Amino acid sequence: SAVISQKPSRDICQRGTSLTIQCQVDSQVTMMFWYRQQPGQSLTLIATANQGSEATYESGFVIDKFPISRPNLTFSTLTVSNMSPEDSSIYLCSVGPPMTNEQFFGPGTRLTVL
Amino acid sequence: AQSVTQLDSQVPVFEEAPVELRCNYSSSVSVYLFWYVQYPNQGLQLLLKYLSGSTLVKGINGFEAEFNKSQTSFHLRKPSVHISDTAEYFCAVSELYNFNKFYFGSGTKLNVKP
Numbered sequence: 001s002a003v004i005s006q007k008p009s010r011d012i013c014q015r016g017t018s019l020t021i022q023c024q025v026d027s028q029v030t031m032m033f034w035y036r037q038q039p040g041q042s043l044t045l046i047a048t049a050n051q052g053s054e055a056t057y058e059s060g061f062v063i064d065k066f067p068i069s070r071p072n073l074t075f076s077t078l079t080v081s082n083m084s085p086e087d088s089s090i091y092l093c094s095v096g097p098p099m100t101n102e103q104f105f106g107p108g109t110r111l112t113v114l
Numbered sequence: 115a116q117s118v119t120q121l122d123s124q125v126p127v128f129e130e131a132p133v134e135l136r137c138n139y140s141s142s143v144s145v146y147l148f149w150y151v152q153y154p155n156q157g158l159q160l161l162l163k164y165l166s167g168s169t170l171v172k173g174i175n176g177f178e179a180e181f182n183k184s185q186t187s188f189h190l191r192k193p194s195v196h197i198s199d200t201a202e203y204f205c206a207v208s209e210l211y212n213f214n215k216f217y218f219g220s221g222t223k224l225n226v227k228p
Contacts, residue, residue, distance in 0.1 A: 004157075031214055042204065042218040043158075092157060096214045101146065101165055103208075103216055107157040 002027055002095050004106035012112045013083055020079045021109045023093035028073035034066070037090040037108070046091075049076045083113045116141045118205050120219035128227050129197055135190040135222045137205030145207040147188040148216075149179055152202045161203070164188065175199065200226045 003026040013019050023032060034046040047057045047068055055068040069077045080087050090108040097104070121136045139145065146165050150158040162173025169181040179190045188205060205219040 033214065033216075042220045043216075044218075045215065048214070094158075094216075101213065102148065102160055102163055103214070104160075105150075105158040110155075 002029065002097050002104040004093060004095065004104060006093060006106040006109050008109055009107065010110040010112075012114060014114055015084055017083055018079055018081045019083065019111060020077050021091050021093075021111075023076045023078070023106055025074045025095050027097065029095040029097055030073070031096065032070065032076045033094045033096075033103070034068065034076075034078045035092045035094060035105075037092060039088065043092065046078070080111065083111075085113045087111065088113045116145065116207050116209065116217040118207055118217050118219035120203075120205055120222050122222050123220065124223045124225065126225045126227060127195055130194045132193050133191065133195050133199075133224065135203050135205075135224065137188045137190065137219055139186050139188065139205070139207050139217075141186075141207060141209070144210045146210065146213065147179075147181060148206040148208070149173065149177070149188070149190050150204045150206060150218075151175075152204065152221075154201070158204065161190070195224070195226045197226050197228060199224060 005024045007022045032049045035043040037043045046061045047055045049055045049068045049070040051070045067079045092108045094103045094105045117140045119138045127133045148163045149161040162171045164171045164181045172178045202221045202223045204221050206216050208216045
């Protein structure tokens with residue numbers, strides 16, 4: 001299994017500002033994933049973060065809006081840039097440790113943009 | 115591409131009654147199937163998963179699910195629910211050969227009443 005922590009747990013931000021969300025895992029993993037859960041909706045994969053390379057973004061998500069860092073095998077950050085109220089969501093990171101055939105999710109960061 | 119449909123957005127049920135949460139999927143390739151639970155203000159927790167073998171899968175907290183390939187369904191069941199089962203439940207699939215990419219359904223809110 002994997003234990004994942006995220007900071008902050010929640011934040012309220014002003015339009016036009018940026019917020020960086022941190023994700024820490026208790027074991028080394030090759031890939032980390034960032035999801036968005038908009039109010040009343042399901043989870044949507046934003047990007048896959050590999051250590052030592054650029055993140056891979058899903059359709060509809062771009063690096064300028066959601067820059068990701070992956071400095072080592074246990075840590076990643078997601079920045080939500082130039083925020084608007086439409087960015088109000090829960091942002092979750094997840095990992096899929098090898099040989100587990102499942103994804104482990106962090107507790108999420110609840111973002112509200114005013 | 116994969117898609118997951120959860121037919122019921124909300125399911126109210128009385129305590130100790132049985133419950134079934136429905137999930138259908140569409141995929142052009144073989145998939146793994148999962149059910150996750152999200153308690154209020156918490157992250158996602160794996161309930162159970164189907165990878166191969168017996169089509170009846172038992173998970174935590176007394177939940178079970180049955181994989182029906184012909185109907186492309188993976189319905190979640192519990193014979194007797196408790197108040198503590200009140201949560202949102204997500205069905206998800208991942209591809210056998212692209213395991214780390216998950217597709218989630220829109221979620222079903224289970225509301226157990228006393």
